Amino acid sequence: MAAIQLRIGTRKSVMALAQTGEIARCLTAAVPGLDVEIVKFETSGDSDQVGKLLPHGGKGGAFVAEIRKAVISGGLQAAMHSLKDMPGNEDTPGLVIGATLSRDPPGDVLVLRPGVSVDDLRASRGRGFKLGTNAVRRAAYARRLFPDIEVIHYRGAADTRVRKLDGLQMQRLPDGGAVGPADALIMARSGLERIGLAGRIAYEFSISEMLPAVGQGIVAVECAAQDWQTRRILSSIDDPAAHASADAEREVLWVLNGHCNSPIAGFSTIDGARMTLTASVLDETGGLFIEATRAGPADRPRELGRAVGLELLARGAADIIERSRPQ
Incomplete structure (x- = not known):
């Protein structure tokens, strides 16, 4: 055969x-x-x-x-x-x-350059620290957690970003300039684990501190x-559970009609026959923040995602998304 x-x-x-x-x-x-x-x-x-x-x-x-x-x-x-x-x-x-x-660990983690500690970051509220990320969601949450941090544009595959962090390399910009070097990165735990760099995780954000991106993991x-x-x-x-979570979380994106510059987050969990879904919309500064949580039958994930998305819209999410839309 x-x-x-x-x-x-x-x-x-x-x-x-x-x-x-x-x-x-x-x-x-x-x-x-x-x-x-x-x-x-x-x-x-x-x-x-x-x-x-x-x-x-x-x-x-x-x-x-x-x-x-x-x-x-x-x-x-x-x-x-x-x-x-x-x-x-x-x-x-x-x-x-x-x-x-099956879903990998969905959360975000902090990776620090050698010589920097989480206590340093907390004590300063981020003052004087440069955080490298290209994700507007991570940038928005970071500004909520560390109000004085400077977020800088940072690109590259996961292993490349860590090498640039350790090597104190500047990040080139499209206009020919450069920013950096970075003191810290926010990255997906699952990605670091897959490439063998889980040992670089200095701190893991809880889901309540930093809601993951839709579908993360x-x-x-x-x-x-x-x-x-x-x-x-x-x-x-x-994996039926991961597929149901994917359907629920992506339905939120569909309802919100978000774009790549929209700080939108969403994460669902399944307990027996019930699914719980939380989603949020932030502005890029982290100052405006709307979050909604609902539970429903796990075998009707799109309906749950639609309900959460509509609740966010009713509470003003469309205005935040529109303000973040590129001109």
Whole structure:
């Protein structure tokens, strides 16, 4: 019997390759005779390590669009994405999420350059400290936690960012200038664990301190909606709880019609037959903050996400999002 071929596209970063390697191992263990080929892409967001993501179309344009096109054209059967990089406020006709792996730890953590301690940061409320991040959500929460901190534009794959932090390197800017060096970074715990840098975690933010990005910690595999063979294959590794959380959290993004410059967060948990979902909208300064929490049946995640999104809109989220929209 001939082996079944499955070509999966992914970014060529260390983290993306680690995620895709796990998908390949899970698939080959679940489907006898399956031959998985990993196809590496250098997306526009990977090749441009200086500019902001907005000119590339946000995270979706920078890290997702090129691989999606290969699936739509038939060059790939599937594409691996970090769910938090997938735009939730726009439809992608012809594509579906065929599988999600079980959720990795979803929280954000603090990584410090050698010689700096968390106590130093707390005592100063961030005064004199430079925090490197490209995520407007992390920047907004950081400003709430450390009112005097200076947030600087900081790009690169996870391992690259840590190397720049340790080497006291300046971050080049699109206009030719530079900022830095950074004293601290806020990063995803799951990403650091995947690339073997969990030992650099100096502090883990609680969910109440810093609500994760929608889908953070979830690895998604996308495929063509009408490719039933691939959908059957991918269903063999799908984690129902992670998939339900993905549906609930992404529904919030859909309702809010957020964009890549919107500090929007969302996180859900499942306890038996019940799901609890919390989502928030902040302005970039962290000064304006709206949060909503609701619970509902775990088997109706989109309805719960819609209810939370509508509550945020009723409490003024649309105005905050609109003010953050690029002019």
